[in-house]
Amino acid sequence: MPTTGKDVAVPHARSGRPVRxxxxxxxxxxxxxxxxxxLNDTGQLRDETRARVKDAAEKLGFVGDARARALSSGRTYTVGMITTDSFGRFTMPVLLGAEDALSAGEVMVLVCDTRDDHVREAHYLRSLVARGVDGIIVTGRSADARPPIDVPVPVPVVYALTPSTxxxxxxVTLDDAGGAAAxxxxLVALGRRRVAVVTGPTGARSAVSRAEGARVALGDRMVGEPMHGEWSERWGRQVVDLLDQGPGVGAGAAAGGAVDAVLCxxxxxxxxxxxxxxxxxxxxxxxxxVTGYDDWDVVALASRPPLTTVDMRLDELGRIAxxxxxxxxxxxxxxxxxxTPSLVVRESTLGA
Amino acid sequence: MPTTGKDVAVPHARSGRPVRxxxxxxxxxxxxxxxxxxLNDTGQLRDETRARVKDAAEKLGFVGDARARALSSGRTYTVGMITTDSFGRFTMPVLLGAEDALSAGEVMVLVCDTRDDHVREAHYLRSLVARGVDGIIVTGRSADARPPIDVPVPVPVVYALTPSTxxxxxxVTLDDAGGAAAxxxxLVALGRRRVAVVTGPTGARSAVSRAEGARVALGDRMVGEPMHGEWSERWGRQVVDLLDQGPGVGAGAAAGGAVDAVLCxxxxxxxxxxxxxxxxxxxxxxxxxVTGYDDWDVVALASRPPLTTVDMRLDELGRIAxxxxxxxxxxxxxxxxxxTPSLVVRESTLGA
Known part of the structure; x- marks a missing residue:
């Protein structure tokens, strides 16, 4: 069998048998x-003794056995992370943030991709429980709340990004209204006085929250009502034509009420x-x-000009979870x- | 402690104690x-008996203990997946494909994000070995080979996307030359006779392999030499200007040698x-x-027109790994x- 590393299991320097x-x-x-x-950082020992033992373990290449530790502690130092989103662009940073926070506690993450399938979710939950995981993080791409997971035994659970009902x-969720308000x-601080608010579908909680956050922060500087459409470049292009038929856009527009900023x-x-x-x-x-939201590099940086946008801090959300x-x-x-998301300022509001 | 599910551990229907x-x-x-x-699918039993026991377990909500199974089999039904790429857009589909294939074998995946840090990689490898994982998948964003991982005991290892030296x-790697040849x-089948080949930096193995695959398949239909630059939209825009200074591009170009296709x-x-x-x-x-490569939705579908491109089939690569x-x-x-990647045909070669 192709393997890597040395040829025998942690050989003892002299005898060649595994180090015990x-x-x-x-x-x-x-x-x-x-x-x-x-080695287990338990009991009352002098620091010097503990250090000497650890030095010896290091010298001999002693690996120990996490399984033995798990059995004696009643913990497995393992958690499951279950997503309905195939760890897409929203849940991936959440996974990495969580993995970062958990690895500091020597805990590793088992990934479970349910593909939005209830049967798969139930199967994974049974498997995670049978493995005795210390806990479960549940995540998904939407900010819309979901029902609590159904597990046969009590397990610590944290919902990340997608809250529980x-x-x-x-x-642990995102402050979408706060991001849009930022x-x-x-835009207001830059002196813009006629701001159009354009966002995603009315059925998406994040679209509605962002529109509402913008409305509150803009007050009478918001032009008309928030415009809802699909989360796409095509919708953005259509919006300009729609505004041209209404209040007008930019310095060249006829009316004094022309839009001087678009918050997306x-x-x-x-x-x-x-x-x-x-x-x-x-x-x-x-x-x-023009401002965006997400700080998705492939879009925000490729835009001409690059976009001032809102970083959702999904990695931080994952760490907190x-x-x-x-x-x-x-x-x-x-x-x-x-x-709370943070604003990232680039040329689309500040000039090159 | 907030938990979910029922209040006591897998209660027996009558007595309320856990099901054994x-x-x-x-x-x-x-x-x-x-x-x-x-329950463990071992031994010689009649199918009818096995089914009756499984029915009983299902009725009682018997969860079993994967840890006990792991100890008795010498396996943990757990593998580690270690990446230098923070499970970015290339390695994420690989992880999901691998998770899909492994879950069919009741094996779960522990994720380890090394962030291209050798110290973190060594730490994770020690932890995975101490947990007794059945094996390790090593992946990364680059097609350039990497040295084998350094582990203190022999462990089955598969390298995915990024090969071992x-x-x-x-x-398990990608056939970049084959994808470009497709x-x-x-383009040749569509009757294009003057094809410019434009790709990423000369230092990237995938850029060089794709250029070489295109060269072989195009023969004397390739115009000039492959053009190398950064993996960006900006480089694509510059390329058009460079071609205009050389052979010319499109039907309006003066020379008969004008480019009628760009393979990217x-x-x-x-x-x-x-x-x-x-x-x-x-x-x-x-x-x-015009053809692309990657089939990255946010770029390929948002392009005007949408791109004919090459799907790398990273999920399939993960499943194979x-x-x-x-x-x-x-x-x-x-x-x-x-x-072998597969061609995805859209409007950039076939018209709307």
Whole structure:
């Protein structure tokens, strides 16, 4: 069988057999019990003794056995992360953030891709429970709440990005209204007075929250009502034509009420707005400032000009979810929290 | 502690205590040994008996304990997947494909994001070995070979996407030359006779392989030498200007040798080519056919027109890697393989 590394299992320097804890204890000049305590960071030992045992383990290449530790502690130092989103562009950073926070607690993450299939979800949940995972993180691409997972035994659970409908569950979510408000305040601070708000479908909670956050922050600087459409560049291009039929867009527009900024609910819409404005002879940000949402590199940086946008901080959301799960596992009571996004300023509002 | 599911651990219907294998055996009317064999799919039993035991387990909500199974089999039914790429857009589909193949074998995947940090990689490898994983899949964003991983004990390993420099290791890679040849053959079949080949940096193996595959398939239909630049829309736009200074592009070009197709090494370059051609009054595919590579939705579908491109089939690569690892774990000898990409035809070569 093709393998890698050395040819025999952790060979003892002299005998060639695997290194055991007895070897470590012998080299350190301590009892097996002391060696075990030192390696597991348990018991009352002098720092010097603990260091000597660890040095000996290091010298001999002693690997230990996490399974033995798991059985003795009643924990597996493993959590499951289950998603309905095939770890897409929203849930992937959440997974990596959670993995980062959990690895600090020596916990590893088992990934379960349910593909939005209830049968697969049930199967994975049974498997995770049978493996005795310490806890489960549930995530998905939508900000719309989902029912709690159905597991046969009590397991610590944290919902990330997609909250649980049960108020007693711990959910870590995004502050979409706050992100849109940050973009709106930035436009206002730049002196823009006639801002169109354009976002995704009315059925998406994130689209509605972003429109509402923008409305509150803009006050009477919002032109008309928020415009809802698909999350696409095409919708962004259409929006410019629709505005031209209404209030007008940019310095060249006839009416004094022409739009001087477009606040968009995602980067794709914003890129479409920029493209259509450029192709019809208006400059961004000279005539019209444009903001996006997501800070998705392939869209935000490729846009002409690059987009001022809102970084959702999904990795931070994942880290918070991971830490909340560790706290639950330890018997704590973490609260549900909402993560505040941060504004990223680029040329689409500030000029080259 | 907020938990989910029922209030007590798998309660027995009458007594309220957890369901044990003795309960399953009693309900099925068999011995504990027979129940165990039936649930673990071991031993010689009549199908009818096995089915009756499984029915009883299902009725009682018996969960079993994967840890006990793992200890008795010497396997953990867990593999590690380690990446240098933070499970980015190339490695994410590989992870999901591998997870799909492995879950069919009841194996779950622990994710380890090394962030291209050798210290983190060494730490994760030690942890995976200490957990007794059945095997490890190593992946990364680049098609450039990497040194074998360094582990203290022999572990079955499969390299996915990023091959190992050791020929004795099992590597599952992409046939980049084959993918580019498929795009080239498609252009030739459409009657294009003057094809420019544009790709990524000379230092990237995938860029060079794609250029070489295109060269072989195009023969004397390739105009000039492959043009290397960054993997960006900007480079695609620049390419059109460079070609205009040379052989010319499209039906309106003066010389008879004008380019009538541009074969691009990724979708971003192709989108840039399409944008620049449109903005300078040439039609795609009327004047010039354009192909991409990657089939990355956000670029290929948003392009005007949508791109004919090459689907790398990274999910299939992941599935093959997962199955190869299962074969290694079972003592088999899977061969290194190269996955053939598939052409996806859209408007950039065929018209709306």
């Amino acid at each position: 804890i007895t070897d470590v204890a012998a080299l350190a000049g301590v009892s097996i019990g002391t060696a075990s305590k030192a 049960a108020a007693s569950d711990v959910s 973009a709106a305040s930035h 609910g995602n980067d794709q819409i914003a890129r479409g707005v920029c493209d259509r404005l450029r192709e019809t002879g208006r400059s961004v940000p000279g005539d019209v400032a 991971g830490r909340a799960l560790l706290e639950l596992v330890a018997g704590g009571h973490p609260a549900s929290v909402s993560v | 294998i003795t309960d399953v055996a009693a309900l099925a009317g068999v011995s504990i040994g027979t129940a165990s064999k039936a 050791a020929a004795s290791d099992v590597s 795009a080239a053959s498609h 090494g990724n979708d971003q370059i192709a989108r840039g080519v399409c944008d620049r051609l449109r903005e300078t009054g040439r039609s795609v595919p009327g004047d010039v056919a 997962g199955r190869a690892l299962l074969e290694l774990v079972a003592g088999g000898h899977p061969a290194s393989v190269s996955v």
